[in-house]
Amino acid sequence: MTSIRYAIAPLHLEAHVFAVTVTVDMPDPAGQVFTLPAWIPGSYMIRDFARNIVRIRADAGGRQVPLTKLDKQSWQAEPIGAEDGPLVLSYEVYAWDLSVRSAHLDTTHGFYNGSSVFLRVEGQDHLPCTVDIHAPAGAAYADWRVATALPEARGPGGARRYGFGRYQASDYDELIDHPVEMGTFALASFRACGTQHDVVFTGRVPQLDLRRICRDLKQICEAQIRMFEPRTARAPFLDSNRRYVFMTMVTTDGYGGLEHRASTALMCARGDLPARGDSETSEGYRTFLGLCSHEYFHTWNVKRIKPAAFVPYKLAQETYTPLLWLFEGFTSYYDDLILARTGLVTEAQYVEMLAKTWNGVLRGNGRTKQSVADSAFDAWTKYYRQDENAPNAIVSYYTKGSLVALALDLTIREKTRGRKSLDDIMRALWQRYGRDFYAPGAKQRGVTEAEVHALFDEVTGLRLGSLLRALTEGTGEIGLVPLFRAFGIKAEVQKPAAGAALGIKTRTEDGWVRVSQVLDGGAGQAAGVSAGDLLVALDGLRLAPGQLDKLLARYRPGDRAELHVFRRDELQVLPVTLAREPAVQYKVSVESGKHAARVRWLGH
Known part of the structure; x- marks a missing residue:
């Protein structure tokens, strides 16, 4: 079978420009169309990556082939004959977005997501792809390496791990789902449930304690693997790879993450990372571990268990789903819960983290006007395009979605006397919709809203439809106080501060x-x-x-x-x-002594 051949090289590091080529052996006889995605999965906003293409041309048979621009992100090459040989598209991409979403290049490092640099060959995106990742020219870059979960290609030109050279993907979708970091990064590895995990840090971090980070991430990864696969403890990305890569850009005050099928791109603040000799777990380090936990959980929940609207992705336009409360909200619930279950935070610290999330949701009046299902559906125009009125108009499907997950988990545990939990729901979703998603020959399908609702009743043996609709489609308050009480947790309304506030x-x-x-x-x-x-x-x-x-x-x-x-x-x-702050706020604390239901929930 023929393949689509890509190549990418840091061309002008000082000008932040990558040079990219794509070679098509059998272009469309009617004129090959090339399209760049307008958004990247996991970040639900149209970003128009094609605006960063600064020069583009096509060649075949030793001559330039005319290109016609069809729309803001698509080009069509003039038809060529079979005797003219392969069609080669060459273009330059301006890369100066220091984020987890796009591409960035300077004299210190390079980073890109495939969705922002690799044009799709329309009609041939199902074909295998190779990409030659070239090193920047010059002795100053002789010690640069490559970090990616993209598999190394076999045969001549194939890259060695962490080296420049040829990599491969089964199709275009896989090609753009493996971000690439290049430079002089710090690197460490650990094994979780027998599978290699690599940790990459770009940016200067004096006395970085890589050993401690690996030790803590190992606990997080193993807890999640065993939650989804209690019998086999098999990592999900073994279907297409043999390792997972955490790649982190460290800045003064950065924060963010974006999930991929066998890796994650992260940003964090330098002060959040532990230095060698530190024994305390700072709030900043807990934040970093929670971020890693969140993106790793996405390896199951959204990268393989997907909403039906995302199968396949339609990257040229907005794709609407009301289910982001499940895919982002539930992930936001489990990220910190896993920290508690592994002992990386105490019970007291965990309930303080819950209180912070709860009180943050209560501060915004948008929760009384928008449901989490509507928030998810409107992510493209509201959540990712927040303005000065956002707290009064919208609710976060991340934070309130995590409270929905919390309420459902505690309700299921209480009503079934601990026999069932939200963990069982997630495992059922994984077994039916996610486990074989990337298996060769498997029919990929996502889950619908109706199937999610039916699954809750089937797995738990309860009738949860009314509660689930109220939590996800309604704007009422979530009744956490009595739920907490059943698990030995006390929630009290905080006495308003004596001072005045402007709101x-x-x-x-x-x-x-x-x-x-x-x-x-x-x-x-x-x-x-x-x-x-x-x-x-x-x-x-x-x-x-x-x-x-x-x-x-x-x-x-x-x-x-x-x-x-x-x-x-x-x-x-x-x-x-002057008045008091209008929002009701809660103080949440753990009651003294062991509580059986709480122990089963938090694993302590």
């Missing part, structure tokens, strides 16, 4: 305090404060950065004051009656 969010900008968001029901909204206002003074005292909360602490709810703001460079005087 706004701010940011510092050029020495000023600018209003970024105004919350529903707050004193600021009632007084007419608007997003974008520059706060000047409260009762004649300048509001310098960091001073607003200190000044407000001198007031009590019900006190009146004068707020001076600049709006469009015009000074406004706003009389304001």
